[in-house]
Amino acid sequence: MIDLKLDKALITGIAGGVSLDIEVPGDKSISHRAIMLGGLADGKSSVSNLSLSIDNRATIAAFRKLGINIKKQNLTGSGKDFIITGKGLYGLKEPESIINTANSGTLTRLLIGILAGNDFFSVLSGDKYLNSRPMKRVREPLSLMGAEIAGRRGGNYPPLAVLKGGKLKSIYYEVPVPSAQVKSCIMLAALFAEGNTVIYEKKATRDHTENLLKLQGYPVRIETHRAGGSLISIKGNNGGGLHPFEIVIPGDFSSASFFIALGILCKDSEITVKNILLNEKRTGILKILKMMGANLDLTVTGEFPERVGDIRAKYSRLQGVTVPSETVSDMIDEFPVFSVIASFAEGKTTVTGAEELRVKESDRIKAIVSNLVRIGIEIKESEDGFEIIGNPDLNESKAVPIILDSFGDHRIAMSMVIMGLLLKNRQTEIHDIRCINTSFPEFFNIISRLPVY
Ligand code: S3P
Numbered sequence: 001m002i003d004l005k006l007d008k009a010l011i012t013g014i015a016g017g018v019s020l021d022i023e024v025p026g027d028k029s030i031s032h033r034a035i036m037l038g039g040l041a042d043g044k045s046s047v048s049n050l051s052l053s054i055d056n057r058a059t060i061a062a063f064r065k066l067g068i069n070i071k072k073q074n075l076t077g078s079g080k081d082f083i084i085t086g087k088g089l090y091g092l093k094e095p096e097s098i099i100n101t102a103n104s105g106t107l108t109r110l111l112i113g114i115l116a117g118n119d120f121f122s123v124l125s126g127d128k129y130l131n132s133r134p135m136k137r138v139r140e141p142l143s144l145m146g147a148e149i150a151g152r153r154g155g156n157y158p159p160l161a162v163l164k165g166g167k168l169k170s171i172y173y174e175v176p177v178p179s180a181q182v183k184s185c186i187m188l189a190a191l192f193a194e195g196n197t198v199i200y201e202k203k204a205t206r207d208h209t210e211n212l213l214k215l216q217g218y219p220v221r222i223e224t225h226r227a228g229g230s231l232i233s234i235k236g237n238n239g240g241g242l243h244p245f246e247i248v249i250p251g252d253f254s255s256a257s258f259f260i261a262l263g264i265l266c267k268d269s270e271i272t273v274k275n276i277l278l279n280e281k282r283t284g285i286l287k288i289l290k291m292m293g294a295n296l297d298l299t300v301t302g303e304f305p306e307r308v309g310d311i312r313a314k315y316s317r318l319q320g321v322t323v324p325s326e327t328v329s330d331m332i333d334e335f336p337v338f339s340v341i342a343s344f345a346e347g348k349t350t351v352t353g354a355e356e357l358r359v360k361e362s363d364r365i366k367a368i369v370s371n372l373v374r375i376g377i378e379i380k381e382s383e384d385g386f387e388i389i390g391n392p393d394l395n396e397s398k399a400v401p402i403i404l405d406s407f408g409d410h411r412i413a414m415s416m417v418i419m420g421l422l423l424k425n426r427q428t429e430i431h432d433i434r435c436i437n438t439s440f441p442e443f444f445n446i447i448s449r450l451p452v453y
Pocket of ligand 1: 178
């Protein structure tokens, strides 16, 4: 039972034998970028299957506040198709009030890059979780480009104010943490800068901004660095305008991952998720699951502007694994659900090099450890990861009812609901679950289609 009024879920495990075909809403990362780049394009872009999560609604509201017309169109009757009438690179207007960035790091960090290129005053502020996430990582490169940005505690935390934007200069910048948000922030600011901006990432991260800019016919050059990683060069100002585009946003892989986990972990089950984004910078967990022995089938159905396809996940006995550190950023949002999977694998699973998890929507290492300890799972916390000794018979274990907590983090909440569904002899109560709406409001409907044990 999920009670949104009481803001908690009371989950009874399922016996197994789940057979489901599902679709999940459009990808959150691409949805943010489609709204932003549509707003900067010269004319009307058509965006279908946009995510209408709270985070993405905040991006729509932000661009409306900046003077962009975003209108529903009735292409498929899904209510998720929009026309965005861009006004060109310099068409945004000064917002009359604070822009609410809700729970969204992507909105905050990408938008501040765009606002830095505009010669007006603007302020960004989100919820209490967002306002305690570090912003020095974007303020620093934007300052080097010539923008003046103020914020709490020495400029490191929102609210953030762009005191002086516009007239940016290009830079060469090595991104110190593996972060697509930081890379994309600089890329968007670079559109407004004089000359050629070059960004070096030691480990290439999700490339949705690059892919969308290519779709718009904008000159972006991506090269592999001889030391590994990638170099992204982007022309400013004189790079020409951003063409309007048409896109159907593929299903969100991160949302799908909860049901992939359920398909693998639930006895005699088979779950297929259709029309899912299969960008390799996002699907690192699939590689790790295969190493663990998971029965997964992928069918690619499209390649441009992003790879898309179907994933079938079947019940599998899993072995513990050491996650190679080079895979961490390719599965950065999947560690909460991965910790659930590792709890059911035979033997030890080790995660290191994942210190970025400490500065997500919650301190995800702490949130994972705190919840799994309550269930009785053997888990050790480290500064940059965790180690789990899994138990393949965990779903059979009988014990007192337990109370888990989302820590206000949507992905922790959904992972713990999946955990609760797998613990078939227990009642699991999960508190503070409304945050699931941050990324995946439809999660509740899909869960309600499952047979309850
Ligand atoms: C995102 C990048 C990642 C990811 C986030 C979405 C994006 O953050 O965790 O959910 O859309 O660029 P970082 O860039 O901070 O790693």
